[in-house]
Amino acid sequence: MSYSNDKGRPGTSPGETGRPRRRLKTKPLLILLLILLAGNLLWFIAWLIPNDPGGNEEVASVSGEEITRQEWMAAMEEQHGRETLLDLVNLKVMETAAKEYGIKVNDKEVDLELAMMRSARDGSEQTLYSSDVERMRERVTAQLILEKVLTKDVVIEESAIESFYQENQSLYDIPDSYKTRMIVVESADEAQAVIAELENGSSFEALARERSVDTSTGSLGGDIGYVVPGQSTIDEAIANAVTAVEKDGWSEPLALADARTAVISVTEKAEGQSFTYEDVEGHISRELALEQLPQSITPEAFWREFETEWFYGE
The missing domain is CATH 3.10.50.40 (Chitinase A; domain 3)
Incomplete structure (x- = not known):
């Protein structure tokens, strides 16, 4: 996953010497997770689905004029329906991609990404923690699948991984x-x-x-x-x-x-954590591979491959 941490990875300024530390891309992670935040509405909307198929139950009234559950649900669908459905579709697309390409994501990988997100000091990750832990782990898992699919054919030399770790080791001592x-x-x-x-x-x-x-x-x-x-x-x-x-x-x-x-x-x-080279080797390899991609890619790029269709028809 991609992070930006100016305090942890300063570049070389006019008065400094040595090789500048690498800055990892943040855009793919932020785009996906900010879109997926809409998924928090899923449970709430499901809870609101009425037993009355007509949805004529009154949920509020103004000067005696009622607002029905059906009106409420229609307004919510108009405001949030597209984003919530996009969340569901993309999660399913990534699950399908993982099966298709034999990709697995383990708990330790998710723990590392979450720990690094918590320690990010540029303020960009703050609002991502309004959701519960399980939902966040699902989103991180989906993002890891996406990154692994994108980088599965990119070869990164072991020496480059070791060099990055030595230059940025403090990033993996999470306070x-x-x-x-x-x-x-x-x-x-x-x-x-x-x-x-x-x-x-x-x-x-x-x-x-x-x-x-x-x-x-x-x-x-x-x-x-x-x-x-x-x-x-x-x-x-x-x-x-x-x-x-x-x-x-x-x-x-x-x-x-x-x-x-x-x-x-x-x-x-x-609690803070310290990750060894063995813990972060795959993470670094993936980050370096992502830097070689020509542009940021989202799960929508795989819709055609997995014959994805949805209500909005775009």
């Missing part, structure tokens, strides 16, 4: 990371009021949506993804505070660099 949420307010007094509400049993996620002035994270219930202590792409106060926050607890008010104040919560700690 502890903390899945974090935050509520940003304008003052320390407002932050204390937020803490008081949390102490009285209010939901952190609900308060983030209601009170946070950082609308991009507030809409996600305050989710900012995994934070690594000392991470430079997030406010220093937050990066330095995550280790002291108990799981499902919250911090004291944190003064941010922009003069606002934050309260953070840690929902999960992912």
Whole structure:
């Protein structure tokens, strides 16, 4: 899988000497995973399917005028149906490709990719962690199948793999990371009021949506993804505070660099891992092979091969 990590892999600047470290491509991973995020709607939509074939059950009303389940479902299909179906089709296409080409993906490979995603420090992976772990593992598995199919005929010399590992070994010493949420307010007094509400049993996620002035994270219930202590792409106060926050607890008010104040919560700690050369050899070989491909390729490239048809007919 492809990652960009400027802190871990700086290029050679005018004052430096030596060979620049390689930057791995992020586009194939991000395109696929961002598309697949729509799959989170699948379970919800399935749950909404009514027992009444007519779908005339009232789900809301305004001034006595009802909104039916059928209307609701039609609106959801219009907004999210294409992306959700694309998710399902592409997962099935990759499963079929794995069988066709005899490709296997093991748990250790998935663990490595997830660990590297958690430790990414360019901020590009944060929103990928709003879904549950099993769904994320399914998506990573599908992406690995795609990459293995694309690179199955590309030969990479062992010396090139070893050289890359030696130059970038620190990438595979994954530090502890903390899945974090935050509520940003304008003052320390407002932050204390937020803490008081949390102490009285209010939901952190609900308060983030209601009170946070950082609308991009507030809409996600305050989710900012995994934070690594000392991470430079997030406010220093937050990066330095995550280790002291108990799981499902919250911090004291944190003064941010922009003069606002934050309260953070840690929902999960992912233990750091160190991967040996044997663990990452296949990963590096695949990354180097992907660099040789002329362009990014998505699962749709295999639709014709596996006689794929779908509702939208494109």
